[in-house]
Amino acid sequence: MKIFISATLRSFFNREHEIDVKGKTVGELLENIIKEYPDSKNAFYDETGERRGFIKLFVDGEDRTGRDYAVYSLSEKSKVLLLPVIAGGAPSLAQTEALVSDERRKEVELDNTEIERFNKHLLLREIGVKGQKRIKAAKVVVVGAGALGSAVIQYLAAAGVGTIKVIDSSAVALEDLQSQVLHSLRDVKRPKSASARDSIRNINRSIEVIAENEDISADNASELIEDFDLVVDCSDNFKTRYTLNDACILNGIPVVFGAIYQFEGQVSILGHNGGPCLRCVYPSPPPAGLVPSCAEGGTISPLAGIVGSIQANEALKLIMGIGEHLSGKLLTVDTLYLNSSVLNVKRSCNCPLCGDTPTITEVETYDYEDFCGLKAKEDEVPVxxxxxxxxxxxxxxxxxxxxxxxxxxxxxxxxxxxxxxxxxxxxxxxxxxxxxxxxxxxxxxxxxxxxxxxxxxxxxxxxxxxxxxxxxxxxxxxxxxxxxxxxxx
Ligand SMILES: [Zn+2]
The missing domain is CATH 3.40.250.10 (Rhodanese-like domain)
Incomplete structure (x- = not known):
């Protein structure tokens, strides 16, 4: 059967994006994959033979990485997908609850300029004046003003989100202009957060913008997101993603997760209405260095616009409580071969953060190497x-x-x-x-x-x-x- 290989894992599979391997069960399939592609063993298992937590195996859109995964039977027609975490609730047809409550909506008014500016939103039955007021009352944190952040920040500002906080500690570099359309040539070497603030003000002066030129850490994460309705994760590293995930779950703030790599993207909503968190979906990130980061691996210019726009769209739907959204689901997009799937992901009762017996009860400081179990052991000679x-x-x-x-x-x-x-x-x-x-x-x-x-x-x-x-x-x-x-x- 054909197995789709995500770009981050292709170096273990002779750079192929699809492989043809037989197997009657998932266990047999994995064995045969490793037989034909010996290099892939290091991607699936760590040195002690434990299966690594950063790769998911989906069969026909369902996660088959659970405890009894090995005996799950497959047919010739099964659609199998190997998907790693990238450096990123129950669906309901009925109206979902809006993140911005009726009370808060009633506190804001739209003036004549706003009625003109948001005319095309007001024309939509699902949005209308009520929806636009919720958007205006909403307070959103965007972590990362890079490629994904560019699309998210510009669309949230254009859509009329009343309060936007941008957190990014880096400065604009020339190479960023290839995909970070929020910044221009004159912003090179300026802090991204300041450049983002200027761009938002150029779109709409009445938006309250808070620019934080900081890194997210265990010490400041909870404080930085306090009193906000929603966090959009546009970061580019696992340390920030996992710290942010923990802080948001512990503070009850949902996250719109987005990640990109080369030609591929992932979007999901985490920690919303009993849906899974990042640790439920991917208990651990890949060991440092095993898969290249976005900065090392490169991305095609419009990819961040595609994925970031979907994130902004999900954020607005959550704020207004309209449509179906990606809580409990993971959207994957491959823009090179034009494939996309919506996969089901569930809250894990074993999750150390949001499971039945959580072991993480506050945002913890950890360094990424340690977190991945790769930190030099006591007797290990440093490199x-x-x-x-x-x-x-x-x-x-x-x-x-x-x-x-x-x-x-x-x-x-x-x-x-x-x-x-x-x-x-x-x-x-x-x-x-x-x-x-x-x-x-x-x-x-x-x-x-x-x-x-x-x-x-x-x-x-x-x-x-x-x-x-x-x-x-x-x-x-x-x-x-x-x-x-x-x-x-
Ligand atoms: Zn969880």
């Missing part, structure tokens, strides 16, 4: 590394060195490291014979994180030669490499 300058010196001095580039082929097309041996991370264990344990081996990737995972993976596989990480990856060494390209060949 040593060279700075770009140190590595350049060693190459110039002609020291015996082997340099291994663990990036994916399309990333190397942007910038090659002269003389490096190319071994994508999924093939390392199988190809460790190509390494020479008698000389220093330096591992490099884009940002210096996947290369640490590469070193730890080889250590676990029993390789004992001296291994070093290029600190900061090729991003940090770009200028030196370009200056020496001819000389190092």
């Amino acid at each position: 040593e590394g060279f700075t770009p300058e140190e590595l350049a010196k060693k190459i110039d001095a002609g020291e015996p060195l082997k340099i291994i580039d663990v990036r994916e082929p399309h990333e190397r097309a942007i910038l090659r490291f002269p003389g490096a041996v190319v071994i994508p991370i999924g093939q390392l264990v199988r190809r460790q014979k190509e390494l020479d344990p008698n000389i220093d081996t330096v591992f490099l990737c884009k940002q210096g994180k996947r290369s640490i995972l590469a070193i730890n993976t080889l250590r676990e596989a029993g390789y004992t030669g001296p291994m070093y990480n290029l600190k900061g990856g090729l991003d940090a060494m770009k200028d030196i490499v370009l200056a020496n390209e001819g000389g190092w060949l």
Whole structure:
């Protein structure tokens, strides 16, 4: 049967987006997949043989990752989908309860300019004056003013959301302008939160905007979202997503989750009316470095607009209590092959946060590596590394060195490291014979994180030669490499 492989996992499957593997049950299918694609074992199981929590297996739109998943039987016609979490209630045909109550709606008025401005909303039977007043009374937090945030913030502002808080601690970079349409050339190097505030004011001066140039952490998360109706998660890293999820669930604030990677997107509503939270759907994020982040993996420009617009649409429906929404569902969109599915996801009674016996009762501080069980154990030797300058010196001095580039082929097309041996991370264990344990081996990737995972993976596989990480990856060494390209060949 055909199995669809999400882009984040394709490096384990010879870059194929669809594979053909047989199996009468899910257990048999997984066995056969690993037989045909040995590299995929590392994606499914950790070093102790435990199944990893960040991959879901859906059969005909239903999650089959539960306890008895292995014996679930399959037919030739079953539609199977492997879906990881990306760095992102019961459906009811009847009117769902609006996030903004009637009392709050009655407190706001629309003036003549607003009646003109929102004319096209007022014409819709489902929205009308009542709906528009709810939108005006709504208070929404948008976490992340990057690619997804650009679409979300602009549409929420245009739709007339009365109070918008934007949280982002980064500054606009030139490369952001490819997909972050909220910012323009003159905003480069400015804080994204300030640039977002200006854009919102350009759309509608009467919106109350709060710009927070901060990172979400266990210390400030609850305070930052306090008194808001809804949070839209447009962040780009797992640490923020899980901290935000925990804070929102503990404070009873629903989250519109959105995530993008390359050509794919996911949208869901978490923590709403007894629906699942992020930890119910994906108990843990992938180990740091196992799948590249958005910054490392790239995305096509309009993807964030598509996914962010769906998030904004879901946010408005929740505020007004109209239509069906994505609580208890996960929408996946693949814009390269034009596939989309709505998958059912359920609250897990074993969820450490919103399950029957929760173990997380306050927003906890954790670092991502620790959270993923990848933090160096007591007896584990930390990974040593060279700075770009140190590595350049060693190459110039002609020291015996082997340099291994663990990036994916399309990333190397942007910038090659002269003389490096190319071994994508999924093939390392199988190809460790190509390494020479008698000389220093330096591992490099884009940002210096996947290369640490590469070193730890080889250590676990029993390789004992001296291994070093290029600190900061090729991003940090770009200028030196370009200056020496001819000389190092
Ligand atoms: Zn949960």
